[in-house]
Amino acid sequence: MKEMPSVIDSEVFLAFSTYATIVVLKMMLMSPMTGYFRLTRKAFANQEDTSLASSTEDKKKMVRVDPDVERVRRCHQNDLENIIPFVVIGLLYTLTGPDLSTALLHFRVFVVSRLFHTVAYVLPLRQPSRAVAFLTGLVTTSSMAYRVLITALYL
């Protein structure tokens, strides 16, 4: 990676790239998981999708809402609402030049909290498992946002 400016070549930036990519890939996996549940539960959102799955059953009945599909979709939506803010604020946080160990702590806690959140949502685990996972991620992102604002405030 020659020709990189120093900040982008820093260890903190490499760590951010790695953890952001992992957690975004995890979020992207929710789409195939939704597809899997739609196929196995025979529950589709569009009339034209029913021909992909089957041609024997009543196709009209297959455009329906299924509780397992909706659970995966709520998990995906929660990822969008939490992982995207982490990526945006995490990038700005990385550019403030934090200590490597502090930055790694934030990135690791966030990614582990979201992996656990997915398991807790899809199985599901007893509450407050999912609530704790969600709040851990929220606090981690807020902590990075706090550093961005105290380091770079310019209103």
Place this chain on the structure above:
Amino acid sequence: MKEMPSVIDSEVFLAFSTYATIVVLKMMLMSPMTGYFRLTRKAFANQEDTSLASSTEDKKKMVRVDPDVERVRRCHQNDLENIIPFVVIGLLYTLTGPDLSTALLHFRVFVVSRLFHTVAYVLPLRQPSRAVAFLTGLVTTSSMAYRVLITALYL
């Protein structure tokens, strides 16, 4: 913030960091707000969430759709659909090296329009309050996208 490349250390970038962080934090606040409405309206999306809230009422009845909860969720969804494009295009716009005063105008108008949008959606205010707030944000982001395309077009 030593070792920063000049563009990242610029006042425009500091301003972008500040306003992007503020508006993403505002978006993140919609999650706890949804939680607050779910608890007070006793309207949950998952069976396992009802034990967090209460053990006396009929738990089956608490997995239901509530109009106040749905209103906050629609506001959150509209944030995702508008604030994320602002952050992406705002970052690329910042890297095109705009005038500080022009950039600040874009960032401030967008952030104020989204704060007003949330107030107009949640209360709710009479239309066209929310429509004007929404369109103001859309035009601001589009104006930044226009500059990105005329400055950096490479197809």
Place this chain on the structure above:
Amino acid sequence: MKEMPSVIDSEVFLAFSTYATIVVLKMMLMSPMTGYFRLTRKAFANQEDTSLASSTEDKKKMVRVDPDVERVRRCHQNDLENIIPFVVIGLLYTLTGPDLSTALLHFRVFVVSRLFHTVAYVLPLRQPSRAVAFLTGLVTTSSMAYRVLITALYL
């Protein structure tokens, strides 16, 4: 664009800026398209929105779910779930310093696949048109994520 660090001034970065802006603008267009279908189908999500559209019909009946509106909204949601990951991973991929021709191939395939996805969803076209468009985008983003992880892995 003087004072830019070399990576941000590179042709790969200019190409990323261009394609990311185009595909995010396409995503933003889904909001006005939803508004158009809501107005023509007289199907709104909020009571206060019905006064914008009409004062003659029964306003209560206009807060309803319409299949055409829901189709556009599902397309918009699919954009959020796929275009945002492309932008995040595409930016990190750009910073790994890929060949210009390889990068352009990724960006072009992704943007074309999403334009075709929208057409296939809204008309709608027969399956597997939309499924192929969706999977093409997913594979393109995954290919960029693979390069980010093998170039910059730092756990």
